[in-house]
Amino acid sequence: MDRLRAVAGEGQEPSPAVDQLSSSLKKCARGDQAAFAAVYDLTSAKVYGLVLRVLRDPAQSEEVVQECFLEIWRNAGRYDPARGSASAWIMTIAHRRAVDRVRASEADTRRDRDYGAATQPIHHDETAETAEARLEARRVRAALDTLTPMQREAIELAYLGGYTHSEVAAMLDLPLGTAKTRIRDGLIRLRDTMGVGPR
Amino acid sequence: MSGDIHALSGAYAVDALDGQEREAFERHLATCSTCQAEVDSLREAAASLSETVAMTPPAHLREQVLGNIATVRPLPPVVRIGQRRSSRRAWLSGALVAAAAIALFVVWVQPGRQQAPTLSAADQIIRAQDVVQVSQQLSSGATVTWYRSAGQGGAAVSIKDLPAVPSNKTYELWLQSPDGAMHPAGLLGGGTQTVALTGSAKDSIGAGLTIEPAGGSASPTLPPVTVAAFPKV
Numbered sequence: 001m002d003r004l005r006a007v008a009g010e011g012q013e014p015s016p017a018v019d020q021l022s023s024s025l026k027k028c029a030r031g032d033q034a035a036f037a038a039v040y041d042l043t044s045a046k047v048y049g050l051v052l053r054v055l056r057d058p059a060q061s062e063e064v065v066q067e068c069f070l071e072i073w074r075n076a077g078r079y080d081p082a083r084g085s086a087s088a089w090i091m092t093i094a095h096r097r098a099v100d101r102v103r104a105s106e107a108d109t110r111r112d113r114d115y116g117a118a119t120q121p122i123h124h125d126e127t128a129e130t131a132e133a134r135l136e137a138r139r140v141r142a143a144l145d146t147l148t149p150m151q152r153e154a155i156e157l158a159y160l161g162g163y164t165h166s167e168v169a170a171m172l173d174l175p176l177g178t179a180k181t182r183i184r185d186g187l188i189r190l191r192d193t194m195g196v197g198p199r
Numbered sequence: 200m201s202g203d204i205h206a207l208s209g210a211y212a213v214d215a216l217d218g219q220e221r222e223a224f225e226r227h228l229a230t231c232s233t234c235q236a237e238v239d240s241l242r243e244a245a246a247s248l249s250e251t252v253a254m255t256p257p258a259h260l261r262e263q264v265l266g267n268i269a270t271v272r273p274l275p276p277v278v279r280i281g282q283r284r285s286s287r288r289a290w291l292s293g294a295l296v297a298a299a300a301i302a303l304f305v306v307w308v309q310p311g312r313q314q315a316p317t318l319s320a321a322d323q324i325i326r327a328q329d330v331v332q333v334s335q336q337l338s339s340g341a342t343v344t345w346y347r348s349a350g351q352g353g354a355a356v357s358i359k360d361l362p363a364v365p366s367n368k369t370y371e372l373w374l375q376s377p378d379g380a381m382h383p384a385g386l387l388g389g390g391t392q393t394v395a396l397t398g399s400a401k402d403s404i405g406a407g408l409t410i411e412p413a414g415g416s417a418s419p420t421l422p423p424v425t426v427a428a429f430p431k432v
Contacts, residue, residue, distance in 0.1 A: 029273050033265070040264055046249040048256035062260055066267055073268040077276040084239045091246035099214040136250045143247075158215040159248050165210040184209025184241070191244035 022086040029077030036073055043087065044069075045133065047094045054098040054162040064101050068094045085196075099162045143193040151186030154179050208234050212241035278428055320395035321355040324348045333427040343408065345427045347400050354384070354400035354429075355393065356408075363389035364410055370424070371415045372396050375405040386415050405429055 021042050027035035047068055052061040071093050079089050144152050150172065157168045158179075169179035207224045210216050216224055228235050324330060327348035334344045341361045347354040354374060364370060372384040374396055384396035384406070396406065407426040409419045 029276065031273055033268065036268060037265055040261060044261070044264075045253040045255050048260070049252040049254035050249040052254060053252040062256070062263075065256065065260060066264055069264045070267050070271065074271060074274050076273055078274065084243055085246075088239075088243045088246040091249050092242050094249075095245070096214055103217065133250065133253055136247075137253065140247045140250045144251075155213065155245070155248070158210065159213040159245050160252060163215065164217045165215040168215065180207060180210040180215070183213060183215060184206060187209045187212060187241040187244045190247070191240055194244065194247055196240070196243040196247065 018085065018087065021090075022081060025072075025076050025079050025086045025089075028073055029079075036069075036076075039072065039090075040069060043090050046087075046091060050091065050094055050160075051098045053160050054095075054102055060101065064097050065094075068097050071097070088196075095159065102162045140194070143190055146193050147186045147189050148182075150174075151182050151189065154182040155186045155190070158183050205231070205234055205237075208237045209241055212238050213245050278426060320353065321346075321357075321393050324351050324353045324355040324395060325357070325393075327351045331430050333429065335425055335427060337425055343425055343427075345406050345429070347403065347406070347429045349401055352399050352401040354396040354403060354406055356396065356406070357393040358387075359391045361387075361389045361391070367413050368410050369413050369415060371409050371411045371419070373407040373409065373419055374398055374400050374403040375407065377402055377404050381407060381419050383415060383417065386411075403429060 021039065024032075024035040024038040024042070028039060044065070048061065048065050051064045051068070052058060055061045055064065068090075072090055075093075079086060083089075147155070153172060154165075154168050154174075157163050157171060158165060161168075163171065165180040165183060166176060168174075168183070169176050172179065174182070204224065204227050207216060207220065211221065211224050211228075228238065318326065325332075325346045327350055329350045330346050330348045332344055332346050334342070336342055339360075339362050342359045343361075344357045345354065346356070356372065361370065370387045370389070372387065372394075373381040374384045375381050382398055384398050384400075385394065387394060400406075405426060405428040407419065408424040409416075409421070410424060411420055
């Protein structure tokens with residue numbers, strides 16, 4: 001549990017994989033397709049997993065993942081390391097595309113506003129993950145445990161569920177403006193616990 | 200919209216704002232670096248959530264993704280004069296540059312050559328031992344190459360196919376000093392030409408081209424036709 005206690009103002013030491021992702025992305029900007037393959041191999045599980053979690057449909061998810069990586073390739077030169085990690089830059093693209101796709105499909109019955117159904121976890125194959133990924137996932141879940149249940153649920157509905165803060169408020173029976181406060185407070189706590197964020 | 204707009208940063212960071220609220224917050228973000236920094240840091244936190252749902256995609260997806268990019272050209276980076284994001288004097292935002300659709304190729308120092316005394320001012324700069332050049336392609340199809348030699352203390356520009364402007368207008372060149380100010384550096388018309396910029400470019404950090412009323416202006420009219428940052432040698 002010591003690993004969770006962030007030293008104020010300092011981030012985690014970047015792992016070798018983090019450095020590789022950043023430098024591979026830089027090479028993509030110059031048209032290096034081998035570097036792009038490395039970017040894919042380092043991030044495809046998180047991108048696909050997130051998109052699938054938001055969209056729930058595997059076929060649509062594959063389409064959106066293709067769109068994500070095309071955008072990543074085209075815009076690699078626009079990634080600014082001073083503003084954040086390469087991983088967060090990539091996941092921001094993935095999340096935005098997943099949410100855009102979900103909101104575009106008006107009649108999408110998969111977007112179940114019933115709270116219970118929306119939070120059904122998708123069974124995922126743990127053996128497919130690397131040891132490092134499982135370790136990271138455990139670390140994040142432990143950090144999430146430091147949030148209040150309401151903060152955690154609000155964040156998971158918004159981020160993993162792709163719902164707007166108004167929808168989240170309705171689903172959690174909160175007054176209209178309250179969900180966005182929970183989301184912000186929870187993210188700040190998550191950020192500080194994990195030691196990511198402002199340099 | 201009632202309430203504190205800054206409080207929307209968390210919802211924005213997880214794409215939980217929609218429609219008008221999102222647009223309003225994005226307008227706010229353009230003016231509030233505190234919020235932008237917070238959004239960036241909260242996005243880092245949010246991104247870590249993807250670790251909890253990571254799943255290896257089907258094998259065929261890799262081939263499709265790698266195949267998709269084979270014929271797609273990565274976009275060039277956005278040019279910022281002086282590389283000073285927070286400077287209020289930075290006269291060009293990334294959005295303006297992106298809108299101008301400039302392709303930037305930076306080529307480093309040219310091999311030195313014996314300088315002949317009969318060369319024009321522009322050629323002396325272009326052939327200087329310490330010259331750096333910045334090449335650009337404008338959305339009009341014109342190409343612009345900037346040259347700067349700190350040793351010669353001058354800058355030059357070589358332009359091909361610059362569109363003509365009406366008779367009540369002129370193109371104007373600018374040199375940017377380290378404090379961010381833009382200094383007039385000469386007037387020119389459309390077409391193809393190579394000229395030296397007037398004034399000392401010894402300490403200049405960049406240059407630009409704008410359209411001004413005939414006779415030129417003392418300060419640039421935005422948005423510029425193009426701008427370039429001189430790479431440090």
